Amino acid sequence: GARKGYSLDEIVDGILKNDRVILARAITLVESNAPKHIEKAQQILNRILPYTGNSLRIGITGVPGAGKSTFIEALGSFLCNKGHRVAVLAVDPSSSITGGSILGDKTRMEKLSRDKRAFIRPSPSGGTLGGVNRKTRETMLLCEAAGYDVILIETIGVGQSEVVVRSMVDLFALLVLTGAGDELQGMKKGVMELADLIIVNKADGDNEQKAMVAKDEYNRIVHYLRPATEGWQTKALTCSAYYEKGIDRIWEEMQNFEKNTKASGVFQKRRASQIKDWIYSMIKDELEQKFFNHPQVKKVLPEIEKEVVEGRQPVTQAVQYLFEQYEKRE
């Protein structure tokens, strides 16, 4: 049917009252690339800003097959049962290419998606990592204004998506499986150093013993890595997301993390530096978009790049030439 055109006041009030239909509509505006929608989205954000920031923002990544969806469903349900309100978002810069989207298949989180205390939003489709970054951050703010006090942000682990999610959350958890040695083959470089918690999933049945061994191994390894968060020693824990075992212990550790980092001021310091970094990364994205989408630059770049790689032109000269093309504004 025809969509009702909500007024700015209606949307803001709806979000603050946690009207899920209006919240979803506001997120759609945030996800749109149309200038008219962007403008309206910014007006909404302007109004709801005072009501944001009061959640614990948790990023979750994992090696392939680690069971991220099952874990998020288990943790989300556990938290809802404890009286929390949980929003589940996703960063998936690949969804524009593959057409698929994580969390898009909601049946993967059937139980949680039926829970009225939870709000699940698939990854925005289309656009660059920078675009997904902005959309996810702004969606997070809308969810906070709607009263969700735990935000779980899943990353599919493509490209730089872990770094992007790390840059928008307070706590970052890495889901792994047993057998740290082999495991590391499938783990992206540097990901372990982003994690505040390493969670060895599928610690059940025959696998429980092996999971305990893996946990100890990870606890040894992280000792050699610099901590992801100042003043917090990264810890490995086990759980069985499928049997919902060990989730309480993980939540306890997450709360310890929040308590410690708030007491030391690291939590607040990170939030402030994250927002500054966001400004700078948006500026950089925008500058690069403008440059590399400039028709004249686009036209000459492939040949210039080839000449440089083949040693027929020095880099500085090539870059100077590209900027001469760029300054020729249409």
Place this chain on the structure above:
Amino acid sequence: GARKGYSLDEIVDGILKNDRVILARAITLVESNAPKHIEKAQQILNRILPYTGNSLRIGITGVPGAGKSTFIEALGSFLCNKGHRVAVLAVDPSSSITGGSILGDKTRMEKLSRDKRAFIRPSPSGGTLGGVNRKTRETMLLCEAAGYDVILIETIGVGQSEVVVRSMVDLFALLVLTGAGDELQGMKKGVMELADLIIVNKADGDNEQKAMVAKDEYNRIVHYLRPATEGWQTKALTCSAYYEKGIDRIWEEMQNFEKNTKASGVFQKRRASQIKDWIYSMIKDELEQKFFNHPQVKKVLPEIEKEVVEGRQPVTQAVQYLFEQYEKRE
């Protein structure tokens, strides 16, 4: 005295004949920020490009006190005695701030600096990391054209200088001291994952046994990290740069690295991708310089940043406003 104004032909010929005075003069042009000098430097590079690329490019970093200068002097002298010609360069983005420059105090490499088969050039002073990056890369090309077949690039380890050096070398070595556990406190995050060789220095006298233990410890740790170079397992070795012990073994390993990576094609692939990355990083640097040095942007940025951090303005809106200021070209 008055500097002779060499012609382009004289400079190019001088470099190719390894006239050290002319090589130094060409490097001075490359290091200059004056448009006239930049233009002349690019003409020189254009001409010498066919004679570049035939060296092994080695980056060397180290934790504070690890003895980088002593090691470079020992390795450099060893290589000169084997008939190699060695150029020693440095990346030190801090030298513009502190006034000091690594390798500036040549007495630290007294022996090597007297060797006619070696060429030592202090870090260019002034400018951004991007500027230092360009200058060091172009100096490296000039040295290669002058026939230096091993280039050693020292990094002082400030800011992102290790990443920058890693991006311009074939092999990256990390110098450490005994006691990996404590050691890691002084080691920058992620640096170990950049290294192809970890060299435990000061393996002499009472310290030799401890150095062996540290070496074994590092060999265990690197097993848990993803290799810095595809198909090459990072190795830890010991040496005593002061007593020139173990340098032969390190050079052997460096040659193994070169042989292996050339056989697999990883060497060539990295060189090609490094030059592409250089183009893109120069473009990004230039775009950011232009933006953040724009008078109107400079004027409003501090206040805008403050408003955003304090939650009084949404990020996207702030960035849009900054771009409106930027588009107001003077």
